[in-house]
Amino acid sequence: MLGTIHRAINNLYTIAAEDGKTYSCKIKGKKLPLEEYEYNPLAVGDNVEFTPYSDNEGLILSRLDRKSVFRRWNIKLEKNQTIAANMDQVAIVTSAYEPPFRPRFLDRALTCASGCDKIIVMNKCDFDLTEYEFERWALYHKLGYKIIAVSAKTGENIEQLKDLLRGKVTAFVGQSGVGKSTLVNLIIDPEVKQVTNEISEKYQRGRHTTNHALWFERDDIKIIDTPGVREMLVPLEDVKLLSDAFPEFSNFKCAYNGCSHIDEPGCGVKAALDEEKIDFDRYESYVHLFESIKERTPQWSRTKFRKNKQ
Missing domain, CATH: 2.40.50.140 (Nucleic acid-binding proteins)
Incomplete structure (x- = not known):
């Protein structure tokens, strides 16, 4: 069966x-x-x-074979941990305030998702972003990602978010305290609420509430609500997966196939960066992710890692 x-x-x-x-x-x-x-x-x-x-x-x-996964690196066990599988799309929830908008967290989360579409959801949109934060937020739309700003508190754009979810299985992921589970409550059943919690004032990060992934359904909406996390480490994967999370790189041709965009000569991405055609903070985010994968690769398999780059 x-x-x-x-x-x-x-x-x-x-x-x-x-x-x-x-x-x-x-x-x-x-x-x-x-x-x-x-x-x-x-x-x-x-x-x-x-x-x-x-x-x-x-x-x-x-x-059975998976069509998509969201997985992260489990630092304690030093292995990839699959959080959700076979979803049509991932909704990565961030917030404008408490905790503050963290674009590099979004970059890591985008890298953790493969085989599915991505939606970036800005909760607490009743608070204003700084000019820089807004530019960084709008950049995701320019890169081709679906973005939507909502407020679980005021109900703003909740119906529009539901429209993006209809007829699909969506995994909700995000940093602790961004209001992810509160949004799921509003979408699935406002009368039956999961436990949510307050923000840590000291660290401006949420306290964990959902402690394991759960499947919810209402009408034609299916949601996998995953535990909130304070940090998100990308899985140990073929480096090509990392490049997939930075689609702007594909617009520029490099001299060598499999260029890592770090220190190779003739790199089109580095040239575009010098000409300010690529966002500097996004590139820095890519470098940090690349190095984090490289550092976690055991010495005996670094040859395999380098081959995967080629």
Whole structure:
């Protein structure tokens, strides 16, 4: 039997099955095949094959191929951790105030998502951005990303956000305290609220509330609400994935295929940067992400890392 994971906690998975029933399942034999540097074999949104052994329990046999993932680097375990899978799009939620707008967090989150569309959602739009913040925010639209400014407090543009979600599975991700789960509450059911929490005044960052990913549905809207995070480290991947999160680079031709845009001669991206055709802060963000991946690559596999660049 086939089904989709709607909840995953401590190796116990809630599966919505094709027969319309919900099953509580564990992995048969307690293990599924894992890729190198992969921490968790299953995440909310994964489609699986399982066999029921009672009216509401079963054993997971295998995971079907994924069409998309959102995953980050788990610094404690030193592995890639998949947060959500098989979504049509990712809504990356940021805020204009408490916590402040952090474009480099957005750059990292964009890099963590692959195989799906991206929407950047600015919550708390009832607060003003600085001139620089607004320019950086508007830049994402110029780069081709969908952006929308909303306010969970006033309800501004919530209906427009719903329109972007209809008929699709959307994973909501974001920094703690930006109001991500509050937005999900408004969209799914304003009367049934998840626990939300206040902002840490000392650090201007949110305190964690959602502690595991959850699947929600209302009419033709399907949402995977993921835990808020204070920091987002990009996964250890082929460096090409990093370039995909910086689409402006593709407008400029480099002398060598697989150019890393760091120190190679004849780099079109570096030339465009000198001519101010590429935003300097975006380029600096790219360099930091590139170096973070390189530093995490074990010494024995650095040759493989360099080959992936070519």
